[in-house]
Amino acid sequence: MRNNNLFLKNGSKIAIIGGGPAGSFFAHFASRYAAETGIDVSIKIFDRKSFCQRGPRGCNMCAGVISENLFNKLEEEGINIAEFCVQRKIEAYCFYTQDDSVFLHHPVSGHTPKIVTVFRGNGPMQSPHEGNISFDDFLLNHVEKQGVEVIFEIVKRLKLPSKKGGPVKVIFGERKSGKEFEADLVVGAFGVNTGMMEKIGQMDFGYKPPKTVRTCQCEIMLSPEHIEKAFGNNVFVFALGKKELKFASITPKADYVTVNLVGRQDLTRNNLIDFLNHQAVKRLMPKDWEIPKSFCMCISKIPVSYAKHPYTDRIVVLGDASISRSYKSGIESAFNMAKLSAYTAFKCGVSEKALMNGYFKPAKRALARDNLYGIMMLKINDFLSSQRQIANANIRIIKSDKDKETANQINEILWNMLTGNAPYKEIFYKAMKPRLVLKMLPIDAFAWVRQKWDDVGAWLRRN
CATH class of the missing domain: 3.30.9 (D-Amino Acid Oxidase; Chain A, domain 2)
Known part of the structure; x- marks a missing residue:
């Protein structure tokens, strides 16, 4: 039987903990799906950090590369990155x-x-530089124009309802203040570099943070x-x-x-x-x-792994503190998972079962399985790049005009690995193509022998 108490409706309140990309993307999609379904909701983003500040106070600890996949997806959503960013x-x-x-x-x-x-x-x-060049602040300004309210205060803890299906209490504010906000949906978009992850893990609904x-x-x-x-x-x-x-x-x-x-x-x-x-x-x-x-x-x-059970009635955790692509494309993963979780909340409901079936299971199919291929590719890359002679041999092939097909194949594999432009599974199967393997195996084997010979020579010189 449908429990109407666990569906968003007119007057529902959404609290997003974290003002980074995951939080802003969820707010963007929540605003869009609310308009599509014809319901009026209130959306608040809580984050103590102001990204307008320079240095550590405004930093979100990231290399800051926007991939082509993400760039295109943002344009499709009408989010055109400002030139000043x-x-x-x-x-x-x-x-x-x-x-x-x-x-x-x-x-x-x-x-x-x-x-x-x-x-x-x-x-x-x-x-x-002069002015504000923050990408994260640009995203916050974007969702503020959609009617989202940004509250620059810290969330201290969450309090689950005493009665099943009731709203979740968000306790926030500086120092001894204990302001409360009752939310029909709480979105954890706080990442892995805050204490909020551990606090959620202590709430006894099964959440276990990623390694x-x-x-x-x-x-x-x-x-x-x-x-x-x-x-x-x-x-x-x-x-x-x-x-x-x-x-x-x-x-x-x-x-x-x-x-x-x-x-x-x-x-x-x-x-x-x-x-x-x-x-x-x-x-x-x-x-x-x-x-x-x-x-x-x-x-x-x-x-380097994904969280366990990042959801319960009226609470969903996304971004790095939930599940994302290993080592690459963290902002794009946040975009994809924000879209998936927001769609689930508005179309399927905010019950534990709805969030599991609509968000987390599809997310695991999309990312967790692909990450297994990523682990294999990274191990192969670790070995090849750690061997000086093998790395040099691969570079010579890419530079050579003698075998353009092999050079282009290696270029494509490395490009997609470094940019995150393709799923790990796709990269893995391209790397395992029989022609490429048969071509590279003797070259890499010979380079490996040379490497070992160099290692032995270096050892003899030291001793």
Whole structure:
């Protein structure tokens, strides 16, 4: 029997905890579906952080690359990224090893990718720009125009109803104040870098946060002239044989570059300093460049698994604290899951069963299974990029004019892995094509033997 108390209707109140992209995207779709279904709802976003501020107070701890898939989806929704948010338009990725480098381009010849870099907050503390350039604040302004109210206060806790089907109480406010807001739907869009995740986990409805790993990120100020000369409109991705690193990149902005490191385990500032001191990295910096004594940096968490049971009656958790694509396209995942969960809430209801069947099960089918292919591809990539000779052999093939078909196949696989332009499953099957495997197997095997020979020689010299 349909329980009308667990459906949104005229006068329903929605509380969104978190003003980042996941929260703004849910507010956008909730506004749209409310209009489509002809019901009048009140939507409030709660977030203590103001993205108008510079430095850590406004930062949302992200490299700030808007993928082409997301760019196109935003345009379809009428969300056209303001030019003042765009720091740089990316044309290519540069795969950089200890000895060589190669530029990777969009697999479709002549296509100009719609990839842009942004600051999630209002830029680093020392940034010389004027005005507000925050992407996250741009999204909040967009949903405010749709009638959404943004409340810049912290949510302290949630209180489940004593009677099944009743509203959830949101307790918010600074310090000793304990304001209350009764919500017919609470959306957890708070990410994995806040204490709210643990508080939700203590509410005894079954929510278990995802496992996380600590990453390292910093903003390095360089002259616009040097950034244009050394980096251009290209994101640099590094395979330097460092076993502790799973992914390392430098993303150019207007007068900064963003360094982003992801490790197999938690990273520290020492890992960042070690990376910046590597000769391959220093070759991209100005002559006689030294690491600044102070710069904007953060140690932030990213999910490496998905949450368990991120829903109950009138509560749904989305974004990084729920389920997202592993290691790539976090903002796009937030967009997709916000759309799916908002559609479920308005079309199917806000009961635990409705949110499970309409949101979480489809999300697991779309992302969790694909992430398994991603894990396999990342392990293959970890091995190949950690072997100096194999990495160099693959770069030589991409650069060579002798076998364009193989070069284009490898370029496409690497492009899609780095940009998140295709599902991991699709990338995996393209990498496992018999012709490509038969072509690369002897080349990589020979390079592996050379690598082992080099390793033995290095060991003998040390001893």
